[in-house]
Amino acid sequence: MILKLPRKTKLPRKTMIRIPMRNRGGEGGEKIWCNDTDGVKPPFLPQDCISMIISFTSPQEACELALVSKMFESAVESDIVWERFLPPEYACLVVPQLADFSSKKDLFFALCDVPVLMDDGKKSLWVEKASGKRCIMLSAMELSIAWGDEPRYWQLIPSPEARFERVAVLIDVCWFDICCSISSHVLSPRTRYSVYVVFTRAAECRGFEDVGIEAAVGVMGSKSRRLICFDTATDGRFQRRPRSNLVKPEEREDGWMEVELGEFFNVGGLDSDDEIEMRVIETKSNLWKSGLIIQGFEIRASKSREIDALGVTRSTTHQLSEKVSSNLSQTFRTEEAEVEAFGSRETGNRNRNWKRNWNGNRKRVG
Numbered sequence: 627m628i629l630k631l632p633r634k635t636k637l638p639r640k641t642m643i644r645i646p647m648r649n650r651g652g653e654g655g656e657k658i659w660c661n662d663t664d665g666v667k668p669p670f671l672p673q674d675c676i677s678m679i680i681s682f683t684s685p686q687e688a689c690e691l692a693l694v695s696k697m698f699e700s701a702v703e704s705d706i707v708w709e710r711f712l713p714p715e716y717a718c719l720v721v722p723q724l725a726d727f728s729s730k731k732d733l734f735f736a737l738c739d740v741p742v743l744m745d746d747g748k749k750s751l752w753v754e755k756a757s758g759k760r761c762i763m764l765s766a767m768e769l770s771i772a773w774g775d776e777p778r779y780w781q782l783i784p785s786p787e788a789r790f791e792r793v794a795v796l797i798d799v800c801w802f803d804i805c806c807s808i809s810s811h812v813l814s815p816r817t818r819y820s821v822y823v824v825f826t827r828a829a830e831c832r833g834f835e836d837v838g839i840e841a842a843v844g845v846m847g848s849k850s851r852r853l854i855c856f857d858t859a860t861d862g863r864f865q866r867r868p869r870s871n872l873v874k875p876e877e878r879e880d881g882w883m884e885v886e887l888g889e890f891f892n893v894g895g896l897d898s899d900d901e902i903e904m905r906v907i908e909t910k911s912n913l914w915k916s917g918l919i920i921q922g923f924e925i926r927a928s929k930s931r932e933i934d935a936l937g938v939t940r941s942t943t944h945q946l947s948e949k950v951s952s953n954l955s956q957t958f959r960t961e962e963a964e965v966e967a968f969g970s971r972e973t974g975n976r977n978r979n980w981k982r983n984w985n986g987n988r989k990r991v992g
Contacts, residue, residue: 673697677704685711685734686756705730711758712737713751715744734758747791759814759927763824764806766794766920772803787881788921795828796918802839805905806923810845813902815894818928821904822884824921825856825875831917838872839908843888845900850888854906856918858883882921889928 671679680688680702688711692702701707708730716737727733734753741750741763750763766782771794773779778797785793796802804823813819821843838853854873875885887904904923908915 673701673704674706676701677706681707681710684756685758703729703731707731708734711753713753713760715751741789743790750789754927757927759817760812761924761926762808762812763789763922763924764808765790765792765922767792769794769804769806769920769923772801773799785919785921790922794920796916796920798914798916800909800912800914802906802908802915804907804920805903807901807903808925810892810894810898810900810902813892813894813925814927815892815898817894818889818891819902819925820889820928821887822924822926823854823887823906824878824882824884824924826882826919826921827856828917828919831856833913833915834918837908837911837913839906841873841887842903842905844890844903846903849903850890852888854885854887856883856885884924887923 676698680691680698683691685708688702688707692699711734712730716733727736735755737751737753738755741752743750745768748765748768750765752761753759754761767790771780774794779799781795781797782792783795784791823841834856837857838855840851841854842849842851844850852873853871854875856875858875873886875883878884887906890902892898892902893900902925
């Protein structure tokens with residue numbers, strides 16, 4: 627195939643023309659024609675514009691885009707990108723560890739690695755490295771504890787191993803009830819969060835063996851509920867309570883223990899004034915409890931099911947995709963079976979017709 631262009635046709639620099647063709651072997655191919663003559667330069671976007679576009683992605687996607695080209699790498703380094711990933715209140719966090727960073731990117735990764743204390747040391751804030759979602763931990767000083775103001779039941783004591791100045795130590799109670807709340811606008815919008823109680827056990831801890839603790843998380847009227855336990859070595863039957871859905875604690879990297887209380891989806895936004903409530907309570911066993919040390923409640927973005935812009939979980943999307951693929955595969959298998967069956971019927975009909983004709987010819991010849 628010969629490509630003919632008019633004599634006066636002028637094409638811009640680096641113009642590519644792709645023409646579908648078939649070679650002599652019958653295989654598909656394409657002929658590429660390129661014009662390197664002087665002409666109009668290809669359009670481009672200013673670097674600030676590229677940086678603004680990248681800022682609408684996530685930190686992980688921005689780092690991946692930096693590998694595309696030198697232009698993208700330079701755009702990703704801009705403060706325009708990383709300032710959008712930082713929490714809005716970062717300018718109010720006047721702390722020594724955030725004062726020595728010359729770029730917003732370095733500041734972002736500093737907030738990922740080291741939580742920053744806020745509200746007079748009663749809360750800590752950090753961001754999730756891959757998504758940039760805000761995570762918050764409420765100290766024991768922010769919790770509402772039943773009988774917490776009575777030293778014979780609960781005490782706030784210093785702890786060098788904790789993130790905060792003080793932790794709550796359970797001395798001796800029968801009525802175990804801890805709750806707290808946080809405004810939804812403090813958290814990242816359109817994000818699913820998980821809530822954990824961070825704790826450890828004293829050398830002598832009693833009253834939690836074979837005892838299920840009721841946990842509730844969410845907005846008023848739409849809370850998720852489950853049973854948790856603080857005893858990792860519990861092998862009892864948990865009388866009067868189903869054990870199949872019991873959530874057990876796990877050890878953290880910092881040496882403390884945590885147990886998940888539940889999940890909630892934060893719609894967020896400027897107009898959102900919802901209060902997220904969290905609670906653990908046990909008042910039915912009539913057992914006296916002691917030896918539990920509470921550091922606080924931690925709220926962090928759920929990694930198992932990320933939420934996209936439409937409020938649909940990635941896992942849900944993946945499940946739908948797998949279901950569609952399964953249905954398509956089943957359809958293709960059904961169609962293949964029908965085609966195979968049709969082919970078998972056609973082959974059988976041809977064989978019968980051939981045999982009938984052969985027998986008829988033999989009779990005429992005989």
